[in-house]
Amino acid sequence: MTVGIVGAGQLGRMLALAGYPLGLDFLCLDPARDAPAGQVAPLLTAAFTDRAQLRKLARRCEVVTFDWENVSAESLHVVTRAHGARICPPVAALCAAQDRVAEKRLFEQLAIPTTRWQAVSTRAQLARAIARIGLPGVLKTRRLGYDGKGQAVLRSMEDAARAWEQLGSAALIYEELVPFDCEVSIIGARSVGGETAVYPLCGNVHAGGILRVTRAPYGPPQWQRRAAGYLRRVLEHFHYTGILAIEFFVLGGRLIANEMAPRVHNSGHWTIEGAATSQFENHLRAILGLPLGSTRPLGHSGMVNLIGSIPDRAGLLKLGGVHLHDYGKKPRPGRKVGHCTLVEPSAARRDARTLRILKDLAADVGFP
Ligand code: AMP
Numbered sequence: 001m002t003v004g005i006v007g008a009g010q011l012g013r014m015l016a017l018a019g020y021p022l023g024l025d026f027l028c029l030d031p032a033r034d035a036p037a038g039q040v041a042p043l044l045t046a047a048f049t050d051r052a053q054l055r056k057l058a059r060r061c062e063v064v065t066f067d068w069e070n071v072s073a074e075s076l077h078v079v080t081r082a083h084g085a086r087i088c089p090p091v092a093a094l095c096a097a098q099d100r101v102a103e104k105r106l107f108e109q110l111a112i113p114t115t116r117w118q119a120v121s122t123r124a125q126l127a128r129a130i131a132r133i134g135l136p137g138v139l140k141t142r143r144l145g146y147d148g149k150g151q152a153v154l155r156s157m158e159d160a161a162r163a164w165e166q167l168g169s170a171a172l173i174y175e176e177l178v179p180f181d182c183e184v185s186i187i188g189a190r191s192v193g194g195e196t197a198v199y200p201l202c203g204n205v206h207a208g209g210i211l212r213v214t215r216a217p218y219g220p221p222q223w224q225r226r227a228a229g230y231l232r233r234v235l236e237h238f239h240y241t242g243i244l245a246i247e248f249f250v251l252g253g254r255l256i257a258n259e260m261a262p263r264v265h266n267s268g269h270w271t272i273e274g275a276a277t278s279q280f281e282n283h284l285r286a287i288l289g290l291p292l293g294s295t296r297p298l299g300h301s302g303m304v305n306l307i308g309s310i311p312d313r314a315g316l317l318k319l320g321g322v323h324l325h326d327y328g329k330k331p332r333p334g335r336k337v338g339h340c341t342l343v344e345p346s347a348a349r350r351d352a353r354t355l356r357i358l359k360d361l362a363a364d365v366g367f368p
Contacts, residue, residue: 001023001024001025001062001288002024002025002026002027002060002061002062003015003019003024003025003026003027003061003062003063003064003065003284003287003288004026004027004028004029004057004058004060004061004063004064004065004079004085005026005027005028005029005037005041005064005065005066005067006028006029006048006054006057006064006065006066006067006068006071006075006076006079007028007029007030007037007048007066007067007068007071008028008029008030008032008035008036008037008038008041008043008067009030009035009036009037009067009068009327010036010037010325010327010329010336011037011067011068011263011264012026012028012030012035012036012037012041012067013036013037013039013040013041013327013328014264014269014272014278014280014325015037015065015067015264015280015283015284016028016037016040016041017040017280018272018278018280018281018284019280019281019284022281022284022285022290024284024288025041026041026042027041027042027043027044027057027060027061028041028042028043028044029043029044029046029048029050029053029054029057030043030044030045030046030048031045031046031047031048032045033045034328034330036327036328036329037067039328044056044057048071048072048075049072049074049075051075051078054075054078054079055078055079055083057079057085058078058079058080058083058085059083059085061085062085062086062288063085063086063087063088063287063288064076064079064085064086064087064088065087065088065089065242065263065283065287066087066094066263067263067264068263069094069097069098069261069262069263070098070143070144071094073091073094073095073098076091076094077091086287088192088241088242088286088287089238089240089241089242089243089244089262089263089287090238090239090240090241090262092238093234093238093240093244093262094262096260096262097259097260097261097262098143099142099143100117100140100141100142100143100145100173100259101117101119101142101171101173103259103260104117104173104175106234106237106260107257110230110233110234110237111233112230112233112234112246112257113254113255113256113257114256114257114258115175115176115178115249115256115258116133116175116176117133117173117174117175117176118132118133118173118174118175119142119171119172119173120139120171120172120173120174121171121172123164123168126139126160126164126168126172126174127160129174130154130157130160130174133174133175133176134176135154135155135156135157136153136154136155136176136177137153137154137174137175137176137177138151138152138153138154138174138175138176138177139151139152139154139160139163139164139167139172139173139174140167140172140173140174140175141167141170141171141172141173142170142171142172142173143170143171144170149209150167150170151167151209152166152167153177154174178249178251178256178258179251180249180250180251180256181250181251181252182203182219182250182368183203183204183205183206183247183248183249183250183258184201184202184203184204184218184219184223184227184247184248184250184255185201185202185204185214185245185246185247185248185265185267185268186198186199186201186202186224186227186228186230186231186245186246186248187199187202187231187243187244187245187265187267187268187271187279188228188231188232188235188243188244188295189242189243189244189279189282189283189285189286189292190235190236190239190240190241190242190244190286191241191285191286191287191289191290191291191292192241192286192287192288192289193289194239195291195292196232196235196292197282197292197293197294197295198228198231198232198295199216199268199271199275199279199295199297200216200217200218200224200275200295200297201216201217201218201219201223201224201227202214202215202216202218202267202268202270203215203216203218203219203367204247204267205365205366205367207364207365208334210305210307210334210336211266211267211305212304212305212307212358212363212365213302213303213304213305213354213358213365213367214266214267214268214269214270214301214302214303215300215301215302215303215347215350215351215354215367216267216270216271216274216297216300216301216303217297217300219250222253223250223253223255226255227246227248227255230246230255230257231244231246234246234260240262241286241287242262242263242283242286242287243263243264243265243268243279243282243283243286244260244261244262245260245261245263245264245265245267245268246259246260246261247259247260247261247267263283264279264280264283265279266305266336266339267303269303269325269339269341270301270302270303270341270343271295271301272323272325272341273298273301273323273341273343274297274298274299274301274303274341274343275294275295275296275297275298275301276293276294276295276296276298277292277293277294277295281293282295298343299343299344299345299350300343300344300345300346300347300349300350301341301342301343301344301350302341302342302344302350302351302353302354302357303339303340303341304339304340304341304354304357304358304361304363305336305338305339306326306336306337306338306339306340306361307334307335307336307337307363308331308332308333308334308335308337309331309337310324310326310331310337310338311360311361313326315360316340316357316360319342319353319356319357319360321342321343321344322340322341322342322357323340323341323342324338324340325338325339325340325341326338340357342354342357351367354367355367
């Protein structure tokens with residue numbers, strides 16, 4: 001059985017690596033010849049909009065998934081129209097996640113608390129949004145933003161004027177800046193047959209808009225219950241298939257949804273070593289209609305993203321129990337090139353060892 005992956009980044013690569021033990025084959029499509037998943041699975045090198053190659057993907061695969069949420073929905077429709085290949089997760093969920101305004105409306109429709117927001121497409125609308133929502137706030141492009149790109153924090157009207165010059169040519173959204181206590185994410189799967197499984201809550205630290213560290217399990221049981229409830233609402237709404245992630249700000253014990261990702265998620269990488277079944281395997285099980293695997297944590301996991309370049313391997317691996325994942329990417333400032341994970345018997349030991357790794361990496365991030 002062959003699974004098609006539109007996008008051949010590190011997420012596609014880890015999907016393929018999780019699928020081989022299950023006897024699955026993979027075929028990826030990506031414009032980059034040296035894409036991470038293309039190093040471990042056959043690759044169709046083509047633009048995401050190349051109809052001929054998308055049709056070939058549909059012909060050769062039983063099910064098609066994606067590892068990047070900016071792939072055009074229209075391209076995926078080409079896949080479904082050709083040879084009836086199934087797309088998982090549903091394109092409707094992808095469309096909601098691609099547009100921050102559609103995403104906010106979805107959260108509101110499903111009574112999932114989210115930030116106060118307003119769509120902005122003119123300078124006058126920005127002024128009105130600031131008057132209504134106040135400062136500080138965050139101005140973001142509605143589409144194509146990732147890892148903190150396409151957004152600016154506004155603390156003054158001067159910031160607003162500057163941000164408008166940078167971002168004003170695209171459709172925007174203005175939202176309140178949440179003075180959060182911490183950030184968390186919830187990840188879960190729904191299978192073709194409607195079975196669901198939810199992982200323990202993840203505690204995330206971002207810097208410059210990029211995820212740096214995840215710890216899981218994280219937070220009190222009521223956060224877990226609430227986040228899992230919100231996640232299930234979205235899963236059921238879309239008759240979803242595959243892994244879905246929702247990121248939240250936590251403020252005074254309240255969970256405020258920031259965004260969702262209709263795919264395996266960076267904050268779930270710890271599940272490879274830290275859970276009975278990884279998010280990658282469960283995504284494949286879910287889209288193939290196989291029974292979902294247990295999401296039980298095997299200990300207290302810490303995951304540190306490696307940004308820019310892979311550090312000295314020996315230095316990292318001499319730390320007992322550290323697992324290194326190198327995505328095979330060329331080094332570049334601000335680029336996620338790998339991650340490492342450790343699984344410990346206690347949260348205190350996990351935290352101490354995670355901080356030690358961050359110190360060794362000279363990464364300027366800590367956590368409470
Ligand atoms: P996003 O691309 O929306 O996930 O934003 C990346 C990161 O920027 C988030 O994980 C937060 O750390 C920060 N951020 C984005 N929007 C807000 C907001 N409205 N309030 C506070 N922090 C934010």
